[in-house]
Amino acid sequence: MESEAIIQIKNIHKHFGKVHALRGIDLNVSRGEVVLIIGPSGSGKSTLLRCINRLEEFDQGSIVVDGIPLDSAENINAVRTEVGMVFQQFNLFPHLTVLNNLTLAQRIIRKREKAEAEQIGMELLRKVGIPEKADCYPLQLSGGQQQRVAIARALAMNPKIMLFDEPTSALDPEMIQEVLDVMLALAKEGMTMVVVSHEMGFARAAADRAILMDGGQIIEQAPPNILFTNPKHERTKAFLSKVLS
Amino acid sequence: MQKTEKDNPNYGFHERIKQTDQWWLLVAIVVLLVILLTTFKPDPYQRILNFVMDGIWVTLYTTVISFTLVLILGLFGGLGRTSRNPILHGIASVYVEVIRGIPLLVQLIIWYFAFPAMVKDLGNAWNMESLSNYKANPIVMAILGMTICYAAYMSEVYRAGIESIPKGQMEAARSLGMNYFQAMWYVILPQAIRVILPPIGNEFVTLLKDSSLVSVVAVADLTRRGREFMAANFIPIQTWLMVALLYLVMTLIAARAVTWLEKHSRYER
């Protein structure tokens, strides 16, 4: 069991009306692995991530997360509690304080007592470096701080897997590093991570594998250094030359 | 949140003071007028006030009870209208469209006159004593009629509020493992309610005024008591001046309470 891939994606297809967004994706992610997904806009990166915790339904294929197939409603909710997700737009709950953003799901889903949930929440806020913001409201925080709270909120559920969908694309340049640092620390601790991002520095430092997607397909995959310096596929070369220039 | 003039940082302190002042002035004038009329011309004004006083209470409690039910029923309507389940969506949509297409006065008459007649007919047809002897309670029927009518409008208010919350909120809640109802209850609705407080307030004030229609289905509300007084005393000008002033006091205060609620429910940013 331990050696089996924690995420097993087999031949996933997804249509949005006439748009064939995912065209037969096969992907296995091992425990503790950090996988980076790159690719042009509209290539299906977000859709793939969203299929992993079933925010998007797929038309064909199968996904098994930590031994749980994504089929019934109970299984979907079970998988969602094991998989944390971080969004480009943070999506913090603006009507709740930072600390309550972190405790809400703990209390409802994990059934933790208030004191315990708050203690876990404060520990995580210390971990992402902003314990002093516990009683602020999300919209009073900078983008970088909000994204760190969003990461802490996902971690509060003790997920086995973390999904990141362009976590730094909505941030001002000077705030990107503070978020990447949190993600790096997480990767070092052995968290299984699937990250959609074009941050090459983060990729080199943390990713075990980089994947290029285009047109709803996986075009090429390799360790980041090899993929970035010695791409085999024409589409990879074309994409990298655009991103790196 | 919806941008209003008040969110504009340039919207000055003085304008706000002025607005509050105007409201106080208006309430003061109306209340003063009532006091002056009843003290200096107790005949007929104090007599009118005494006569319609119980009607004021009837108007207030039918409105408040009905509105409380409207908030609950309207929530289900709004959830149905935003549901992806075609059956729930269909039921909610038919309800909203049908009810909004029939005047409230007609609906009240149906509930008070046609519905009991129908129950009696059924009772006779099935030989059931309890149904044949059915007698509608005017207050119950009035509250029922107002609730069912206004909940249809309120469904649309809730729908607009729910749809105004960015999709990412539901997704974030679902990705944390919450089911649809938990996400609605803890994440979407608390935000939606703040957005729709102004229209909810408007609905309350409108319902307060529309409650005067229940006077045609034998409910002794403020309007009906006014009509009774007029019929007995033949002084329409004074009677309706008094009734109008009393409605005005209630609606002005209700509208102000809504503004206050709105101000105290904004979240900090």
Ligand SMILES: Nc1ncnc2c1ncn2[C@@H]1O[C@H](COP(=O)(O)OP(=O)(O)O)[C@@H](O)[C@H]1O
């Ligand atoms: N909710 C949606 N409705 C319709 N089309 C969508 C939706 N989400 C994504 N798409 C389409 O699917 C394709 C892949 O989108 P996406 O996964 O967001 O790409 P990426 O994240 O790589 O930029 C695009 O063509 C996009 O327009």
Ligand SMILES: [Mg+2]
């Ligand atoms: Mg995307």
